Each structure stands twice: as structure tokens, then as C-alpha cells.
Amino acid sequence: MEPMAFYLDGTRCTGCQTCVFACRDYHGLDIGFSYRKAVDYVVGQTERTQSGYHQTTCAAYAVSFSCNHCNRPACAEVCPTGAMHRDETFGFMQVDARKCIGCGYCHLSCPYGAPKVDRHLGRSVKCTGCQERLLVQKQPVCVEACPARALSFGPREELGRRAPRADCAPFPPSSETEPNLFVTPSPQADSAEMPAGRVENAGVWKSL
Amino acid sequence: MTGFSLALEEITLVLFTTLAPAGAVAYILLALASFGADQDASRRIQRFLLAPLMVVLVGLVASATHLGNPENALYVLSRVGQSPLSTEVATAVVFLGIAGVQWMYQYAERYRRGFSRGLLVAASLAALGMVVAIAFAYASRTVLSWNTAYVPLLTGLNAAMAGPLLALAVLVWAQRKATAGGFGRALLVGCIAALGLGVVVYLMQGECLADLENTYITAMQLVPHYSWCVVAYGVLGATAWGLDAAAIFRRCPLPQWAAICACLLALLAVFVMRCSFYAMHLTVGMGW
DSSP, rough: OEEEEEEEEEOOOOOOOOHHHHHHHHTOTTTTSSEEEEEEEEEEOOEEEESOOOOOOOOEEEEEEEOOSSOOOHHHHOOOOSSSOOOTTTTOOOEEETTTOOHHHHHHHHHHTOOEEETTTEEEEEEOOHHHHTTTOOHHHHHHHOTTTTTTEEEEEHHHHOOOOOTTTSSSTTTTTTEEEEEOOOTTOOBBSSSSSTTHHHHHTTTO | OOTTTHHHHHHHHHHHHHHHHHHHHHHHHHHHHHHEEEEEEEHHHHTTHHHHHHHHHHHHHHHHHSSSGGGGGGHHHHHTTTHHHHHHHHHHHHHHHHHHHHHHTOTTTTTTTHHHHHHHHHHHHHHHHHHHHHHHHHOOOTTTTTTSSSSHHHHHHHHHHHHHHHEEEEEEEOOGGGGGSSHHHHHHHHHHHHHHHHHHHHHHHHHTTTOOOOOOOBBHHHTTTHHHHHHHHHHHHHHHHHHHHHHHHOOOOOOOOHHHHHHHHHHHHHHHHHHHHHHOOOOSSSOO
């Protein structure tokens, strides 16, 4: 099989969270937790001028992301047991449940906050790329659910011709982990190297 | 929202990284004390090496409780040298193994002093290796606030501050009168030097934190009370030192209660800063 990747069209994503809900429903996850996240990034500011008018440079856009099955995965580098490994079928990073000790270091090191320790299962859980769906020629459930068709999925090489790797804020510079998420940035997209804005609904995810 | 929720989640790791390095340094110092003592005193001190060993063991057991699947723990040995966490666990196991054998050997019927000393040297080197491994266990290239020179340096300084006070408490417990002598004074000089340096390096780390942020949050939002934590570290550490210094620099026997209180206060000081360490977790991208 060819190594696969996700693609996000930043000019289409509205941050509607349908991908998030689809992921949660399909994988039977608890309310408030999902392998996929969608966040709103806001950059710029609004100021009152001396003449009393308000001027704004504010812009906002949304991004959807999950585990990006990176080429230089920080999670696998720090994993003490080798449980976090690359599956050869689709080139995804997967958790070997027989080896994972649930230490959570993968969660701490991932710059996308993708893996998380499920205390009930006692091991890390994360996006698997809906592998079982791929094996029967279906798309990952988040991609299928996206109402704006902002998300897609396909061979890395093909998606790499369509857009660069995720290299706009709020993502970290792609050189950090070489994510297999290719992004056509929003017209308002801010620099990943020197971001001037903030994710405004980050707390929603942190509290989950 | 601050990062202290993470510190609370990882409280067992806070305990481990507080206790284990201090226990290891105390072990090394007690080993040195035993080398300088006469045969009877030396053997007595070596029997009391169980105390710092237990401190390390309590830390290790505490850290194991945060694991979801400890039954898979043997796989940790498969990545020694590749994963910093693997290396940390392996060095702890090696230290506890050698130190455990060394302690049991004190009760051997055919006791040989040379062999016991050899084991002690090996265990001390393993203890040093464990402290170094713990110091670098969190050097993940994607964690902005942990992958700095301050983190390993401070782990060492914390151990050098609390370790001597733990060693003094054990020496008093072993009823070794020499605590009021040159060795006791040397331990206290080392402790206060480590404390002073520690405060300075913590302040430098605080300056560095002011510039750290990702698109979610700034490091200072994660540890808004960082300055107060450093103050608490300094005050607790200085009080701990003062309790021992009051007796030792006046060449009086150190009361057992004072030695134990000093040791607990020093560990508390380290505990406060280890909480801050976990609270300041901030990745290069979208995690904290």
C-alpha cells in the first residue's frame, strides 16, 4: 500500500466540528473527547482611533487536525517501549496495545497533542486513520463527514503535489515533525514560524 | 487556566523526581562517609544505606502507579539509549539492584570488606548515572519549556541541595557522632551552595519562560505563581539548612528531630519546584 495522508483545505474549513463529532461517534468515545479537533485561530487587533472610529486588522480562520502520522514523530522518539510504531500498511503511527505502558510521554511530547492515555484502557489512544474503513475502500469517517469537503485523504505523494505540509499557524513549523497533513492555507493564514495570533477555543479542548 | 492541573495529574512523577535524585545523592554521600570511617562505624553506616535506598524505591513505586499498564513494563528495556524514559528506568533498576545486593551483603556470614567496598563504588556510580538519566529524561525536542539547559542543571542542584540533608538525617539516625565534624560541615557547605545556585538558575529559567509561548498559551500563563514558588524554594531550603547548621557549625550534636525536619523541608522545597516544572509543560505547537 502507498503511504497515506490527510489534506485540509483552509479556504473551506468553517470550524463546524462535524468531523470532531463524526470521529467521536464512530469510535464510541466519551462526550468531550475526540481524536480529531477543530480550533479557531484569531490574529490581529481592534483599536479605537483618535477620531473615535474603530479600526481592525482581525482575521479568524479554522483548522481541523488529528494525529498527523508524522515522518519525524516525537511520540515514537520518546516512547520507552516502542509501542508507538509505524504501521507498514498505510504508513500510520499506531499504538501497540501489547507494549504500551500508558506512561503518557507520547501525549506530552506531541506538538499536536494527539495521543492521550485512556485511563480505562490503561494505554495511549489516538487517530488510527480509521484503518478498518480504509481496508474496505472507505474514507476515514471525519473526511466522509466534512460538509464543506475541506478534509480529504489520499496517497501522500498525490496530496503533496496539491499543497505543502501544514506550515501555517496554529500548527508548529512543519520542520518540527514533518506532519503528513497537507494544507492549502486560508487567505488570512498566519506564519507558523512567528505566529502573532492565538487559538481562541483552546480551553475547550484542554478541559476535555 | 494554569498548568497546575498537569502537575496534579503527574503528582506521582513529581514525587519520583523529588525523592529519587535526593536519595541517590544521599546514598553517594553516605558511601563516602563510610569510606572515611573506622571499620565498625563504616559497617554501621552501610547498614543504614537502606534508608536512602528506600527513599529512591518509594519514588520509583510512586512513579509506577501513574502507568496504565505496568505489566508491559519489561518492554522498557528494549529502548534503553534510544528513549530517555527507558534509560531513566534502566539506570534506576541497575542502581537499586546493585545497592540492594550491597546492603544484603552487610549481613553475609563470610563478609569481605574489599568486596563490600567494590559493590559500594559500583552502586554509587549507578546512583550518579540514575541522577543524570533523570535529569535528561524530559529532554524532548518538541517541548519548549523542558528542552532547556536549565532542566538537567536544576535536577542536579535540587539533588545536591536535598541529598546532603537526607544524608545528615541518616547519619544522625545511625548515631554517628562525626556529624558535628568536618564531614557534616562539608555537607552543609555543599547544600547551601547548591541552594544558592539553584535559586539563581530558577530565576534565570523564569526569565526564559517569559519568552516562551505557542499558539495556545504562554508559559507564564501556565505558571503564574512561578516567582512565589522560587521564593518558597529559597525560604524552605534556607530554613532546612539553618536547622542543621545551627547545631553543626556550633559543633554540637545534631538533634534527630532537627535533622528529620531539615530533610523534610528540603524535600518540600524541591517538591514545590517539581510541581512548577510539570505545570510549565508547553510544546512547540498546539499542546500544553
